[in-house]
Amino acid sequence: MKYLKISFALVLCILVAASVEAKGKVRVVAHRGYWKTEGSAQNSIRSLELANQIKVYGSEFDVHLTADDIPVIHHDQKIKDVDIQTTPYAQLKDMTLDNGESLPTLEQYLDKFKQLKVKLICELKPHATPERNRKAAQIVIAMINAKKLQKRTDYITFNMDAGKELICLSPKTPVYYLNGDVAPKELKELGYAGLDYHFKAMQKHPEWFKEAKDLKMKVNVWTVDDEKLMEEMIEDGADFITTNEPLTALKVCAAE
Numbered sequence: 001m002k003y004l005k006i007s008f009a010l011v012l013c014i015l016v017a018a019s020v021e022a023k024g025k026v027r028v029v030a031h032r033g034y035w036k037t038e039g040s041a042q043n044s045i046r047s048l049e050l051a052n053q054i055k056v057y058g059s060e061f062d063v064h065l066t067a068d069d070i071p072v073i074h075h076d077q078k079i080k081d082v083d084i085q086t087t088p089y090a091q092l093k094d095m096t097l098d099n100g101e102s103l104p105t106l107e108q109y110l111d112k113f114k115q116l117k118v119k120l121i122c123e124l125k126p127h128a129t130p131e132r133n134r135k136a137a138q139i140v141i142a143m144i145n146a147k148k149l150q151k152r153t154d155y156i157t158f159n160m161d162a163g164k165e166l167i168c169l170s171p172k173t174p175v176y177y178l179n180g181d182v183a184p185k186e187l188k189e190l191g192y193a194g195l196d197y198h199f200k201a202m203q204k205h206p207e208w209f210k211e212a213k214d215l216k217m218k219v220n221v222w223t224v225d226d227e228k229l230m231e232e233m234i235e236d237g238a239d240f241i242t243t244n245e246p247l248t249a250l251k252v253c254a255a256e
């Protein structure tokens, strides 16, 4: 009887440890850096430093090409009503973010990443034509490879032309698709490493968590800011949580 009790306790410990380990593997990505705090702003260099400081897995950022092919970091295609993709860099460089920083270039961003440990979750924004999408992918890959940051990078994109080019030119760097409308099997066949979908797309297709896992693909969900929703996504099998509330996500992941 005594041995039976010890065995039971042992099995229980192993089960608990396995569960903690499974959930402990969920990684937090700071959406546009860690910006919801004093002195920071979305996609600023400061938001990147702060994401690194709070020790999230990755810091997400958005890249557009200017009219003269300079990759810059900004979420919206417009900065203060000026269209980034049709304006030369010289006319954009002194424009400021909400925290007073100038609009960062990809090169400035990568130089900062080089000093930090946090991973690069690099979103290539859609451009006007398939040619511009491919060109954006070529320029971004060349720069990330030149800085020797490709092993710390995941690429994400809504655009299939950009995705195809990223997969073709940087086959060892994981590429994730963002648009929420393609099943894991089809993405696998196209060469994607995983899906990075809005949480509503995953709630609509909860079977995609298992399908992705069976295909050895990863699932990232965005933008998950609510604690209960974080728990739901982790329970369903998310590998990454992309969030504007990285401190909450770190707490949830640690407690699960």
Ligand code: MG
Binding pocket: 060, 061, 062, 123
């Ligand atoms: Mg983004």
